[in-house]
Amino acid sequence: xxxxxxxxxxxxxxxxxxxxxxxxxxxxxxxxxxxxxxxxxxxxxxxxxxxxxxxxxxxxxxxxxxxxxxxxxxxxxxxxxxxxxxxxxxxxxxxxxxxxxxxxxxxxxxxxxxxxxxxxxxxxxxxxxxxxxxxxxxxxxxxxxxxxxxxxxxxxxxxxxxxxxxxxxxxxxxxxxxxxxxxxxxxxxxxxxxxxxxxxxxxxxxxxxxxxxxxxxxxxxxxxxxxxxxxxxxxxxxxxxxxxxxxxxxxxxxxxxxxxxxxxxxxxxxxxxxxxxxxxxxxxxxxxxxxxxxxxxxxxxxxxxxxxxxxxxxxxxxxxxxxxxxxxxxxxxxxxxxxxxxxxxxxxxxxxxxxxxxxxxxxxxxxxxxxxxxxxxxxxxxxxxxxxxxxxxxxxxxxxxxxxxxxxxxxxxxxxxxxxxxxxxxxxxxxxxxxxxxxxxxxxxxxxxxxxxxxxxxxxxxxxxxxxxxxxxxxxxxxxxxxxxxxxxxxxxxxxxxxxxxxxx
Numbered sequence: 010x011x012x013x014x015x016x017x018x019x020x021x022x023x024x025x026x027x028x029x030x031x032x033x034x035x036x037x038x039x040x041x042x043x044x045x046x047x048x049x050x051x052x053x054x055x056x057x058x059x060x061x062x063x064x065x066x067x068x069x070x071x072x073x074x075x076x077x078x079x080x081x082x083x084x085x086x087x088x089x090x091x092x093x094x095x096x097x098x099x100x101x102x103x104x105x106x107x108x109x110x111x112x113x114x115x116x117x118x119x120x121x122x123x124x125x126x127x128x129x130x131x132x133x134x135x136x137x138x139x140x141x142x143x144x145x146x147x148x149x150x151x152x153x154x155x156x157x158x159x160x161x162x163x164x165x166x167x168x169x170x171x172x173x174x175x176x177x178x179x180x181x182x183x184x185x186x187x188x189x190x191x192x193x194x195x196x197x198x199x200x201x202x203x204x205x206x207x208x209x210x211x212x213x214x215x216x217x218x219x220x221x222x223x224x225x226x227x228x229x230x231x232x233x234x235x236x237x238x239x240x241x242x243x244x245x246x247x248x249x250x251x252x253x254x255x256x257x258x259x260x261x262x263x264x265x266x267x268x269x270x271x272x273x274x275x276x277x278x279x280x281x282x283x284x285x286x287x288x289x290x291x292x293x294x295x296x297x298x299x300x301x302x303x304x305x306x307x308x309x310x311x312x313x314x315x316x317x318x319x320x321x322x323x324x325x326x327x328x329x330x331x332x333x334x335x336x337x338x339x340x341x342x343x344x345x346x347x348x349x350x351x352x353x354x355x356x357x358x359x360x361x362x363x364x365x366x367x368x369x370x371x372x373x374x375x376x377x378x379x380x381x382x383x384x385x386x387x388x389x390x391x392x393x394x395x396x397x398x399x400x401x402x403x404x405x406x407x408x409x410x411x412x413x414x415x416x417x418x419x420x421x422x423x424x425x426x427x428x429x430x431x432x433x434x435x436x437x438x439x440x441x442x443x444x445x446x447x448x449x450x451x452x453x454x455x456x457x458x459x460x461x462x463x464x465x466x467x468x469x470x471x472x473x474x475x476x477x478x479x480x481x482x483x484x485x486x487x488x489x490x491x492x493x494x495x496x497x498x499x500x501x502x503x504x505x506x507x508x509x510x511x512x513x514x
Contacts, residue, residue, distance in 0.1 A: 025081040028100040029055070030121055032074035035098070040065040041081065042091035044110045053080035076100055094119060095138070102126065117141055117160065127152055133177055139164070140183065147171065156198075162186050162206065172197055178226050179203050185232065189213045202226030202249055209235045214261075220246040227272055228252055234278065238262045257281050257301065267292050273318055274298055280325070284308045299323040303348065306330060313339045321345055321365065331355045344388055350374050356400075360385050366411060367391055373417070377401045384408075390435065396420055396443065406431040415441045419478075423447040426457050433464050436471040445512075446481035452491030454483055454513065458498035465507050477502075478512045485514040 031037040041050055041064050051060040054068060055077030070077065083089070087109040094103075096118035103116065106128035115138035116122055122142040127150065135157030139148075145166035156177020161170065167187040172195070180203040184193070190212040195201060199222040207216060213236040229252040233242075241264040244250065251272025256265060262282040267289070275298035279288070284305040289312045290296055297318025302311060308329040313336075322345035326335070334357040337343060344365025349355065355375040360383065368391035370383070377398040382405040383389060390411025395401060401421040408431045416437075418427070424447060444457070457479060465472040486495030502509040 023083055023086045025086055025104075027079050027081075027094075027103055029077050029079055029098050030074045030100045031070050031077070031098040033069060033071055035096070036067055036069055037097055038065065038067040039097050040091065040093040041083075041089055042113075043088050044090040044112075045088075048084060048088055050081050050083040053082070055079045074098070090132075112136070114138065119143075124148075130154070133157075133175075135177065137161070144187075156200070157181075159183065168212075169193075174198075176200060176222075178224065179205075180226060182206070185209050191215075192217060195219075200225035202228050204230045206230065206232045207236070208232040208255070211235065212237055214239045216242070218244065218246050221248050225249060228254075231255070234258050240264070241266060244268070251295070252276075254278065263307075264288070269293075271295065273320075274300075275320070277301070280304050286310070287312060290314075297321050297342075299325075299345075301325045303327040303329065309354075311335070316340050316342070318342065324348070327351050327371075333357075334359060337361070343386075345369075347371070350394070352376075357381070362387075364388055370394070373397050379403070380405060384431070393417070403427065408434065410434045410436075412436040412438075413440050415443070417441075417443045418447070419443045419445040419481075421447055424449055424453065426453040429457075429460055429464060433468055437475055438471055439474040439476075441476045442478075444477070444479045444483065447483055449479070449483040450490065451484040451487050451495070452493070454479060454486045455491050455493040455495030455498070458486055458495045458502065458511075459493050461509075462498040462501045462507075465502060465509070469506055473506060474508050474510075475502075476510045480512045480514045483514055 049062055051062045052066050053060050087107055089108060090110050091113040094116040099116050099119040100121045102124040104126045106126055109130050110132050112132055112134055113136040117138040117140040119142050123145055129152040134153050134155050137155055138160045140160045141163045144164040147169040148167060149171050151171045151173045154175045156175050156179055158181045160183040162183040162185045164187045168190045174197040178200040183206045185206040186209040189210040192215040193213060194217045196217045196219040199219050202225045227249045231254045234255045234257045236259055238259040239261040242262060243266050245266045245268045248268050248270055250270045251274055253276045255278035257278040257280045259282050263285045269292040273295040277296060277300045280301045281304040285307040287310045288308055291312045291314040294314055294316055295318045296316060297320045299322055303325045309332045316339050319342045321343050325348035327348045327350045329352055331352040332354040336359050338359050338361040341361050341363055342365055343363045344367055346369040349372040352375045356378045362385040364387050366388035371394040373394045374397040378400040380403040381401060384405045384407045387407045387409050388411055389407050389409050390413050392415045394417040396417040396419040398421050404427055413435055486499055488494045488496050503511055
């Protein structure tokens with residue numbers, strides 16, 4: 010589209026031409042405003058009905074979306090400070106050259122708007138919205154001083170953006186769900202912050218930042234997941250990072266470099282990448298919420314610092330290559346779901362005291378060795394799974410009153426048995442206890458059954474209806490081994506009122 014200029018004698022000497030496909034099922038209600046003064050505009054709405062003088066109009070077109078040729082007439086387009094075409098079905102190209110004082114521009118929700126052309130403006134543009142349009146190719150914004158609320162997301166054909174230096178603070182920067190390709194340069198924005206989203210750009214290989222100005226907004230969100238970030242992603246200049254951080258599902262991402270931030274986190278997602286070696290999070294004393302680092306096959310260690318965040322709901326590092334002992338003593342408020350399965354070189358986990366409740370504690374198919382001590386996790390409950398740890402010989406349980414649904418300890422080396430008495434105050438009604446394939450002798454099987462019988466008889470309201478599998482490589486119970494009658498204990502447990510279901514060798 011083009012902009013026309015009338016002669017100086019015309020009272021409305023400048024015109025913005027544009028097109029719309031707004032139809033009878035929606036309201037066409039664009040709006041303009043001026044920097045100062047009492048300037049007014051006249052609207053031509055493409056129906057040969059003359060012009061309407063107002064800064065805003067509201068009509069419903071009597072058709073099914075034909076292309077209408079519209080106009081905005083005014084003395085000086087350059088004095089317009091606000092132009093709002095939100096969900097007004099602008100069609101084709103929109104030429105905004107010579108708009109020198111525009112501070113607020115929105116044409117979001119116009120799925121047939123294919124391009125917007127700007128020219129240099131010295132004015133700070135604090136609202137810029139082109140989400141959910143049909144922008145294609147490269148969108149040049151190098152002539153605009155943007156900041157505040159910037160949204161250009163959900164343009165599937167948009168391959169690139171060019172910016173110029175701006176000292177404005179940001180509350181939002183949305184460029185997600187486009188087709189941004191290669192590197193995206195944001196090094197001209199020292200006050201970038203707030204809600205930052207660039208996720209779901211599958212050809213985006215890098216994002217470049219600059220040092221954060223002290224007056225910049227804190228990051229409440231940083232999303233760059235489902236892209237193609239490659240190599241190390243350098244965030245060492247962002248000292249206001251926090252809130253909701255998600256950089257997961259970047260298959261070629263080998264590392265992330267951070268700097269110290271005292272802000273709290275609600276999420277930290279870096280799973281399903283290719284993080285390699287050590288991942289250092291020791292600069293975040295308020296890391297919390299959900300920390301997900303699973304499915305990084307080359308991740309060998311995670312480093313933390315003393316933590317004060319009380320809101321922990323999930324900590325997951327399954328399907329990595331965590332090696333040796335994983336230190337969790339830095340986290341006195343751990344709780345929720347704890348997942349570390351499928352780390353075949355993981356030999357131990359060290360915890361500190363916490364009273365938070367657990368719904369899942371799963372460290373199966375690793376190399377936990379010797380005694381695994383969870384006695385300090387007094388809120389332990391839910392699904393507890395340490396199965397498939399062939400060198401695990403003992404577990405020190407906590408004294409807890411939580412509810413367990415499953416205690417899976419199959420395929421370990423618990424040949425000397427376990428002390429389940431600390432769990433006497435817990436509820437295991439209708440739960441499952443799996444002790445299959447632990448090489449227990451008949452004497453140990455007898456002892457285990459006797460212990461379960463004693464616990465159940467004293468806690469019949471919370472230990473009835475349990476399903477127990479103590480078969481496999483474990484020996485069968487008998488009446489004399491270890492000086493204990495395992496058959497009698499078995500009979501009590503499977504009878505009334507205990508009503509256990511038990512599988513033995």
